[in-house]
Amino acid sequence: MDVPYGPGRGVLRFDMPDALMERPRRQDGVIAHAFAAGAPVAGDRGFADLLLEGLSHGAAMLVLLALSGIIIALAPGAWPALSTFGLGFFGTGIWNPVTEHFGALASIYGTLVTSLIAMLIAVPVAIGVAAFLTELCPPRLRRTIGAAIELLAGVPSIVFGFWGLFTLAPFLQAHVEPPIIDAFDGIPLLQDLFAGPPYGIGVLTASLVLAIMILPIMAAILRDVFETTPIILKEAAYGVGATTWEVLRRIILPHTRAGVIGAGILGLGRALGETMAVTFVIGNSHRISESLLAPGTTISAAIANEFSEATGPLYTSSLVALGLLLFVITFVVLAIARLLLLRMNREQHR
Amino acid sequence: MINTSRVHRRLIANRIAIGLSFAAAAIGLGVLALILFTLIAKGAAGLTATTFKEVTPPPGQAGGLLNALYGSLVLTVLGVLVGAPIGVLAGTYLAEYGRGTRLASVIRFVNDIILSAPSIVVGLFIYQVMVVPMHHFSGWAGVAALVLIVVPIVVRTTEDMLLLVPGALRESAAALGAAQHTIIIHIAYRAARAGMITGGLLAAARISGETAPLLFTALNNQFWSTDLNGPIASLPMVIFQFALSPYAEWQQLAWTGALIITAAVLTLSVVARLFGATGRTS
Numbered sequence: 289m290d291v292p293y294g295p296g297r298g299v300l301r302f303d304m305p306d307a308l309m310e311r312p313r314r315q316d317g318v319i320a321h322a323f324a325a326g327a328p329v330a331g332d333r334g335f336a337d338l339l340l341e342g343l344s345h346g347a348a349m350l351v352l353l354a355l356s357g358i359i360i361a362l363a364p365g366a367w368p369a370l371s372t373f374g375l376g377f378f379g380t381g382i383w384n385p386v387t388e389h390f391g392a393l394a395s396i397y398g399t400l401v402t403s404l405i406a407m408l409i410a411v412p413v414a415i416g417v418a419a420f421l422t423e424l425c426p427p428r429l430r431r432t433i434g435a436a437i438e439l440l441a442g443v444p445s446i447v448f449g450f451w452g453l454f455t456l457a458p459f460l461q462a463h464v465e466p467p468i469i470d471a472f473d474g475i476p477l478l479q480d481l482f483a484g485p486p487y488g489i490g491v492l493t494a495s496l497v498l499a500i501m502i503l504p505i506m507a508a509i510l511r512d513v514f515e516t517t518p519i520i521l522k523e524a525a526y527g528v529g530a531t532t533w534e535v536l537r538r539i540i541l542p543h544t545r546a547g548v549i550g551a552g553i554l555g556l557g558r559a560l561g562e563t564m565a566v567t568f569v570i571g572n573s574h575r576i577s578e579s580l581l582a583p584g585t586t587i588s589a590a591i592a593n594e595f596s597e598a599t600g601p602l603y604t605s606s607l608v609a610l611g612l613l614l615f616v617i618t619f620v621v622l623a624i625a626r627l628l629l630l631r632m633n634r635e636q637h638r
Numbered sequence: 639m640i641n642t643s644r645v646h647r648r649l650i651a652n653r654i655a656i657g658l659s660f661a662a663a664a665i666g667l668g669v670l671a672l673i674l675f676t677l678i679a680k681g682a683a684g685l686t687a688t689t690f691k692e693v694t695p696p697p698g699q700a701g702g703l704l705n706a707l708y709g710s711l712v713l714t715v716l717g718v719l720v721g722a723p724i725g726v727l728a729g730t731y732l733a734e735y736g737r738g739t740r741l742a743s744v745i746r747f748v749n750d751i752i753l754s755a756p757s758i759v760v761g762l763f764i765y766q767v768m769v770v771p772m773h774h775f776s777g778w779a780g781v782a783a784l785v786l787i788v789v790p791i792v793v794r795t796t797e798d799m800l801l802l803v804p805g806a807l808r809e810s811a812a813a814l815g816a817a818q819h820t821i822i823i824h825i826a827y828r829a830a831r832a833g834m835i836t837g838g839l840l841a842a843a844r845i846s847g848e849t850a851p852l853l854f855t856a857l858n859n860q861f862w863s864t865d866l867n868g869p870i871a872s873l874p875m876v877i878f879q880f881a882l883s884p885y886a887e888w889q890q891l892a893w894t895g896a897l898i899i900t901a902a903v904l905t906l907s908v909v910a911r912l913f914g915a916t917g918r919t920s
């Protein structure tokens with residue numbers, strides 16, 4: 289796979305998890321290797337050289353310490369809650385600050401459901417946008433629209449949440465949710481999924497805002513990924529009479545499978561951990577409701593809403609435990625993606 | 639006969655796919671444009687000189703965002719000033735001195751994890767290690783949280799940019815007898831400069847809009863304060879607080895704040911891209 293990275297290839301993919309995309313590789317000669325092995329050049333190594341090496345080594349160790357400290361520091365904070373409630377902490381949906389009973393299930397459920405719905409909406413749309421940019425868009429517009437999408441990927445998430453609260457939620461409440469509730473009334477399953485009253489804010493609204501928020505970054509990455517398909521493959525396919533759809537389905541998507549999954553995982557990681565876009569519109573209610581229109585909460589929204597008001601060490605500790613859990617969830621998602629892609633790469637090279 | 643119907647089917651499938659792709663692009667871009675439009679329409683309505691002259695008001699009164707603007711600026715600048723050098727040095731270690739070592743791959747791995755960790759977790763961490771021992775929220779805790787977000791980004795961009803520098807450049811310098819630090823500073827850094835600056839600017843853009851790490855570190859401050867030892871205001875925190883309030887004046891200020899922050903982030907990103915572009919052509 290060509291390298292969809294670095295200047296000259298769209299935005300810097302600094303937030304693309306390692307191994308999800310191939311990274312630049314330096315073509316080294318003998319001397320660079322000699323340097324790496326610490327070979328002195330032109331006599332002894334001077335003080336300045338040792339200083340720079342020491343500084344950079346020190347900074348690297350600092351990074352290692354600070355970053356691995358995150359896990360080490362969160363664990364003791366989460367311990368009181370975990371030791372009080374045991375594994376039941378993850379299995380109960382009760383969240384009652386008054387009786388000091390805390391269970392994470394409702395927020396775990398909210399995190400997973402909102403992320404899942406957001407992915408269901410955003411992935412197809414992002415693929416559509418990327419396909420439009422690489423195959424259908426007039427070349428003149430391509431760069432402008434591509435740049436606009438990349439810029440939008442940098443808009444702070446609080447702006448999306450804020451917009452969701454003041455524009456999207458009232459709109460959904462007035463014009464979308466009532467007809468949906470009426471239309472699905474009497475149909476089994478659907479009438480439970482979309483049961484009233486139309487609050488405007490709730491799980492569905494949060495999912496929509498999340499989908500909108502992760503759309504630009506996924507579309508931008510997918511565009512870069514699609515562009516790595518060798519032109520000669522596409523031309524060959526068009527040459528034997530394939531349609532645009534067939535080129536996308538049979539040439540581009542199979543060729544860029546790893547990158548597409550990478551983009552999806554990145555979007556999922558963002559959706560799972562996103563705080564501000566969700567907090568505004570989810571309603572912050574610790575319960576698991578069948579209806580997508582009902583208010584709910586997510587791990588990050590619960591922390592953001594309640595942490596500074598948490599009274600009592602057990603309450604605070606439960607929220608820290610939620611944070612630790614969120615960290616673990618995003619880590620596991622990324623780890624699975626890594627394994628998946630490693631295996632895929634190995635198969636490709638075989 | 640069978641053949642023509644098959645061609646027909648393929649063409650219809652193609653039509654549908656193209657139609658869906660156009661629709662996706664139209665809807666996606668349309669919604670994003672709508673957000674920007676709403677933001678400009680509502681935000682600009684409250685954008686006056688007062689916004690930049692007065693501090694955040696009590697409920698029911700007019701005021702500005704001066705303290706929040708100042709706080710955001712200080713937090714962002716300090717975050718980058720502290721985080722970028724650490725990140726550049728650590729990235730240098732990964733790409734130059736420690737290349738191929740086990741330590742480097744461990745650091746790269748940990749760096750990657752933090753890069754994709756939810757930012758609210760970073761806020762919780764700083765709360766545990768700084769706010770709890772100090773017994774109060776502070777601007778410095780906010781800076782520390784932002785540094786933790788800047789460092790992984792800069793480490794990553796620095797390493798990648800250094801890896802893009804051709805080995806032949808380094809070898810030419812080595813052949814002239816340059817020491818390794820000379821090669822790194824005068825050859826590798828110089829060649830990778832544009833990309834590294836882009837990385838720093840993107841990190842600045844990223845942290846200037848971050849809210850979650852500030853929630854329980856820098857907190858917020860209703861008044862004018864330049865003391866980093868106490869809670870300090872920032873634009874994202876003011877937007878968060880004011881947007882959820884029932885007061886019309888506060889909500890209007892939140893819109894204006896959101897517009898300012900979006901404009902600032904987009905400007906930073908555009909500048910970052912321009913830097914990347916000049917590096918490309920030279």
